[in-house]
Amino acid sequence: MQLKSIWTILFFISFTTGYACTCINLGKIDQEQFNEYDLIATGKILAVDFGEHTQKIEVGIHEVFKGKISKMTIVLSSSSQSGMCGIFPKVGEKWLLYANGSHAKFSTSLCTRTKNMTRANSREKKIIREDLIFLKKNTTRNKIH
Numbered sequence: 001m002q003l004k005s006i007w008t009i010l011f012f013i014s015f016t017t018g019y020a021c022t023c024i025n026l027g028k029i030d031q032e033q034f035n036e037y038d039l040i041a042t043g044k045i046l047a048v049d050f051g052e053h054t055q056k057i058e059v060g061i062h063e064v065f066k067g068k069i070s071k072m073t074i075v076l077s078s079s080s081q082s083g084m085c086g087i088f089p090k091v092g093e094k095w096l097l098y099a100n101g102s103h104a105k106f107s108t109s110l111c112t113r114t115k116n117m118t119r120a121n122s123r124e125k126k127i128i129r130e131d132l133i134f135l136k137k138n139t140t141r142n143k144i145h
Contacts, residue, residue, distance in 0.1 A: 021085035023111035029134045033113065039067030039074075039099045039106050040135060042117070045089040046073065055080040057089055059097065065135040070103055077107045085109040093118035096128055 026033060034040070043059040057076040061069060076099060079086030087110055089095060098113040099106035108114045115128050 021083055021110055023085060023109075026113055029113065029131050031138065034066065034134075034138060037066060037098045037112070038101055039069065039097065040065040041067065041069075041097050043074070043095060043097060045091050045093045045095065047091060048089060050080055053080060054078070055086065055088075057087075059095070062094070065139040067099075068103070074104045074106055077105070078109055085111050087114055087116075089116065096131060 041061050041064045043061045045057060046060050047058040049056040049058075054077050057078060059074050059076050061072050061074060076097065087095075087108060094117040096113070096115045096117055097106075097108060099108040101107055113131060115124055115131075117128055120128055
């Protein structure tokens, strides 16, 4: 292969990987990670408003493990760009949410423990099951206030 071709391939590889979302592996959930979030809950996606930089995601909350919310519906924001680690939910999907914020406005990303429960593969399902076991044992609240 010619040197010019090799440089062209390396350029495109470095360009595409330079804008990819990179998160650290969080491992198994523990108390320290639990304490990092303002809201931990499960919910169903009701609507997605996809903006240029941010998407607003309306979520109907099913169960709260940690956090304070004033009603059964919250607005969750996330980047609308995959390179910025945004999540991309679809209406009707169920999600396990790890978010920060307050009251009815929260934010999350792929770099939190947030997981799509509807489209999870077998590895993700195992992580979700383990998280839910931990969360049910360590919940700080079960009721919506």
